[in-house]
Amino acid sequence: MSLNNDLKSSQNCENIQQLIPEYAFGLTSLEETKLVEANLAACPQAAADLADYRRLQEEMREEVPQIEPPVGLEAKLMAAIAVPAAPAERINIRPQSPAPHMPSAAPIATPVTPVAVPKPRRNIAWLAAAAAILALVITNIFWFTQVNELAERQRELEIAMHTPDDTAFVLTSTANLRWVRLPPSQQEADSNAFLMWDAASEIGLMYARAFPQLEPGMTYQLWLTRSDVRVSAGTFRIDEDGNGALLFHSAQPIDEFTWARITAEPEEGSEQPSENVVVIGEL
Amino acid sequence: MNSPLDEIELMRKIAGQNQQAFHALYQQYGKAIYSLAYRVLQNSTLAEEVTQDTFLKVWRQAAHWDPDKGKLKNWLLTIAQFTAIDRLRQERRQPHLYPDPIEEAEETHILGGEAHWQDGTVLKLLIARLPDEQSRLIDMAFFQGMTHNDIANTTQIPLGTVKTRLRSGLQKLRELWLESVNRTSTP
Incomplete structure (x- = not known):
């Protein structure tokens, strides 16, 4: 038996x-x-x-071939999670029964409705316009929630530049949105910055994250490089968490610049960047 | 972020809706997820959408990840793959609503040519040792989420033959892969 x-x-x-x-x-x-x-x-x-x-x-x-994601994807994602979400499913989570055609490798069997994100699908004018407005709203919500001092910085900048009517960060369409991340110059550092601008204007927005605290009398300065010429885009301070922001105006379209970097400089700013580069990246 | 403890802490923060942690996750895995989505969909717009959907699922359900069941990267890529395959199936169901010649050309290329998944270093060597048809069938099953019937209909190969060739191809692939792993791990 x-x-x-x-x-x-x-x-x-x-x-x-x-x-x-x-x-x-x-x-x-x-x-x-x-x-x-x-x-x-x-x-x-x-x-x-x-x-x-x-x-x-x-x-x-x-092992699939590695491809860089589109430049604006990071911004869209961060903007999407910055929007107060519709009531999300807060499920007490353990792996669930997999779908029959996809055995236990399937970690999430229940479809999840994603947060509404502008999804560029087809070249339809009204859709693009709606997406542009939505992108404008959500990106601004994101930035303003991230940076408490942004409004104050903008006022300072307006006064400094005497162009109060021009210093508004406006996206004329999602197609014009440019976005880069500036990685740390030191491999072991956590600092990074994000630069966002509208290709159709000379206004840009920079957000710095996890920057080291500076000695008294020092500040951070953003530089844009074009044909080996480095132009100051302004100085900014950081908060106690190392975060800071700068809304800046460029005399030339920002698209014409090829590199951006942020350096530590004396409080009044410098004519040329020092060697103390915190983040640097290609535009 | 490479150690398991770092990953656990990162995912704990994301489960607590920490945006900086989420950003760090994107920095670490965004490229791998987008690449896999692109590999499945062969279309940059759809791959971008699937990458967004994948990360938003993770944002909402970060606590689903169980570190005892596997590495974070595997979990993320599995979600991305299934999300991409779901999307591919949706697109197949309405293929003529928005005809896109480029997509169609790419699809024809996938179905008509040799499989594309052998681009990786190790697998490239292994797949070279499989008959073209077997690697193509594995590609259709794994990266396009096709069933036996789907494959039989697409390739016009009899269902029984598809089953036999696919099983044999998978077994052979596993053998080759194991040989390769053992060779690599031998001092």
């Missing part, structure tokens, strides 16, 4: 093992999927095969 049971069990495991490749790749029927899942624990070799296939799949996902 026991021999019979062992034989049955052995044959059953052979059958399960045969199904593992297709099970791993989500190709088994619902019935086959149930069969595998019901017997996997009792078939160590099948379980080991499945583990191999899972690792192989991980490599297949990781």
Whole structure:
């Protein structure tokens, strides 16, 4: 009797093992999927095969050719999460039953309705206009929630430049949105900055994050580089968390500049940047 | 952010709706997720949308990640892949609403040519040892989320033959991969 049971069990495991490749790749029927899942624990070799296939799949996902995401994607995402979300599903979370065609690798089986984000799909004028307005609203919400001192900085800048009517950061359309991240110049540093501007204007917005605190009498200064000429875009201070912002105006379209950097300088600002570069990046 | 403890802390912060942590997550994994989405969809606009959807799912459900069940990157890429495949299926259901010659050309290229997933260093060597048709079938199953029936309909190969070739291809791929892993790990 026991021999019979062992034989049955052995044959059953052979059958399960045969199904593992297709099970791993989500190709088994619902019935086959149930069969595998019901017997996997009792078939160590099948379980080991499945583990191999899972690792192989991980490599297949990781080894796709790497492509840089679109420049504006980061800004859209940050803007999307800065918008107070519609009541999100706060689920007490454990991996749920996978879809039959995608076995246990599926970590989230329940579809989630994403936060509304402007999604450029088709070249329809009204959609573009609506997206532009939405992008303007949400990006401004994001920045203003991130930077408490922004309004004060803007007033300071307006006074300094004597052009109060021009110093508004306005997106004329999403197509004009430019966005770059300036990474830290030192590999081990956390500092970074984001530069956003409208290609159709000379107004830009910079947000600095996790900058080191400076000695008294020092400040940070933003520089834009064009044909080896470095132009100051203004100075700014940071708060106790190392965050700061600068709304700036350029005499030339910002699109014409090729690099941006932020340096530590004496409080009154410098004519040329020092070597003390905190972040630097290509525009 | 490479150690598991860092990842746990990062995801704990994201579950608490910390925007800086979310930004750090994007910095770390945005490129890998976008690349995988692009690999599945072969279209930059759709890949961007899927990348957004993936990150927003993570933003809302960061606490779903269970570090005991695997690395954060694997979890993120799995979400991205399934999101992309879902999107691909949606697009297939309404392929003629917005005809896009470039997309169609790309799709024809995928279906008609050799598989594209062998671009990675290790897998590139392995796939070269599989018959072209088998690698193509694996590509359709894994990166396009096709069922046996879908593949049979698309390739006009009989269903039974698709099943046999796919199973045999997957088994062979696993064997080659294991050989490669063992060779790499041998001192």
